[in-house]
Amino acid sequence: xxLGIPGEIVSIEDNPLGLRTGTVSFGGTQREVSxxxxxxxxxxxxxxxxxxFAISRIDEEEARKVFAYVRELxxxxxxxxx
Amino acid sequence: xxxxxxxxxGASARRIIRQIQDTATRRWRIMEVCGGQTHTLIRSGIxxxxxxxxxxxxxxxxxxxxxxxxxxxxxxxxxxxxxxIVATFGDMMRVPGSKSxxxxxxxxxxxxxMVYSPLDALEIARRNPDKQxxxxxxxxxxxxxxxxxxxxxxxxxxxxxxxxLVSHVRVPPAVEAILADPECGVEGFIGPGHVCxxxxxxEYEDLAARYRVPFVIAGFEPLDLLQGLLMLVELLEEGRxxxxxxxxxxxxxxxxxxxxxxxxEVLSVADFPWRGLGCIPGGGFRLRDxxxxxxxxxxxxxxxxxxxxxxxxxxxxVLQGKKKPxxxxxxxxxxxxxxxxxxxxxxxxxxxxxxxxxxRYQEAGHVA
Numbered sequence: 001x002x003l004g005i006p007g008e009i010v011s012i013e014d015n016p017l018g019l020r021t022g023t024v025s026f027g028g029t030q031r032e033v034s035x036x037x038x039x040x041x042x043x044x045x046x047x048x049x050x051x052x053f054a055i056s057r058i059d060e061e062e063a064r065k066v067f068a069y070v071r072e073l074x075x076x077x078x079x080x081x082x
Numbered sequence: 083x084x085x086x087x088x089x090x091x092g093a094s095a096r097r098i099i100r101q102i103q104d105t106a107t108r109r110w111r112i113m114e115v116c117g118g119q120t121h122t123l124i125r126s127g128i129x130x131x132x133x134x135x136x137x138x139x140x141x142x143x144x145x146x147x148x149x150x151x152x153x154x155x156x157x158x159x160x161x162x163x164x165x166x167i168v169a170t171f172g173d174m175m176r177v178p179g180s181k182s183x184x185x186x187x188x189x190x191x192x193x194x195x196m197v198y199s200p201l202d203a204l205e206i207a208r209r210n211p212d213k214q215x216x217x218x219x220x221x222x223x224x225x226x227x228x229x230x231x232x233x234x235x236x237x238x239x240x241x242x243x244x245x246x247l248v249s250h251v252r253v254p255p256a257v258e259a260i261l262a263d264p265e266c267g268v269e270g271f272i273g274p275g276h277v278c279x280x281x282x283x284x285e286y287e288d289l290a291a292r293y294r295v296p297f298v299i300a301g302f303e304p305l306d307l308l309q310g311l312l313m314l315v316e317l318l319e320e321g322r323x324x325x326x327x328x329x330x331x332x333x334x335x336x337x338x339x340x341x342x343x344x345x346x347e348v349l350s351v352a353d354f355p356w357r358g359l360g361c362i363p364g365g366g367f368r369l370r371d372x373x374x375x376x377x378x379x380x381x382x383x384x385x386x387x388x389x390x391x392x393x394x395x396x397x398x399x400v401l402q403g404k405k406k407p408x409x410x411x412x413x414x415x416x417x418x419x420x421x422x423x424x425x426x427x428x429x430x431x432x433x434x435x436x437x438x439x440x441x442r443y444q445e446a447g448h449v450a
Contacts, residue, residue, distance in 0.1 A: 003118055003430075004224070004276045004302075004332070006085035017238060027083040034201060037227060037341040046085055048279065048332050051171070051221075052199025053228045055341060056279045056332040058085055063331035066305055070094040073101045 089303030117144030117431025151389035169203035200232035227341035282337030397424035
């Protein structure tokens with residue numbers, strides 16, 4: 001239930017209460033998502049979606065840091081391992 | 083899928099595992115708060131790969147599991163009314179109440195509908211003006227802003243046939259209850275990444291300072307949990323009881339202010355009876371008086387008997403991290419996902435369901 005899935009915003013509309021909604025693509029499957037809580041998100045951005053709401057805009061630079069971290073741990077002995 | 087698949091890379095995982103094995107000088111008792119994190123740990127076998135470094139204590143971060151029995155019974159009672167449609171998240175459908183569950187109620191003729199989003203429940207209310215629609219509003223702080231928005235919109239758009247059966251819980255008081263328990267053996271925490279996306283890190287800074295215990299806020303994919311565990315082991319080995327954020331692509335220090343604004347407008351903090359943990363002061367949310375008209379418990383007064391749990395179910399001890407699912411006498415025999423005795427066996431985030439699905443019939447590491 002705290003499941004949040006990352007998806008790409010492909011279009012954005014305003015709804016009657018002035019709250020933005022968008023169409024978000026999850027690897028091809030599309031769904032309408034409320035963007036009320038991510039006012040800074042634009043088309044092409046990725047957002048974490050939970051129960052039909054975008055709860056955060058994914059920061060791509062921060063996202064890459066996990067892999068930079070892993071690379072720094074590196075070491076050739078990992079190749080072809082266990 | 084972008085921002086998902088990369089975090090499941092096996093080679094990267096092996097590197098982090100090796101580093102954890104090189105860094106840990108002893109076995110640490112670590113609690114991962116979220117049920118979603120429990121599932122990733124068990125499904126990817128991280129608990130078995132790091133047997134000597136971690137004794138994983140599974141946290142109560144499964145909102146379905148901790149929804150009070152009384153609320154389940156209430157939902158079933160309301161659903162039985164002819165003029166009512168109950169809309170609920172899928173997970174809640176098979177959670178056992180005192181005598182029945184929502185799925186069985188539906189089989190007996192109640193109009194119970196599964197929804198993905200609280201806004202879907204609101205839409206059902208718009209399309210069925212001659213019926214009452216009750217949304218079973220369950221969840222942690224991650225879900226509270228979404229559930230609050232449905233009530234907020236219902237009031238502004240005058241959707242008067244909509245109401246919410248509110249059963250919302252807050253994580254920090256439950257973590258505090260676990261820390262304050264003298265039997266608590268938890269030395270470090272993997273913090274809830276999506277709860278913190280909404281709430282930020284301040285509440286965990288307070289807990290870390292008061293209880294001198296480290297927290298690493300982590301995401302839900304295997305690499306997130308592994309990096310989080312490595313960061314936590316480093317803190318434990320160095321004796322540094324601070325808060326770090328592994329899930330920086332989603333969690334900002336200040337959390338999501340827009341989400342909290344609506345949440346705080348509709349909901350206020352209240353004492354709450356967590357299933358399995360008992361009443362936790364400030365452990366949940368209730369609807370504010372300005373939104374009392376949308377409270378399903380007021381709209382549909384109850385006539386039901388007090389709730390009772392099946393005696394053999396040890397969900398309480400599992401949720402408190404005192405026992406593991408396979409230590410339950412009913413595990414895998416009387417209690418299975420298709421005929422559950424308690425919530426943790428039903429929920430997609432429940433520890434018992436994870437152990438059952440990924441075959442942890444005994445202590446991890448033993449040959450079956």
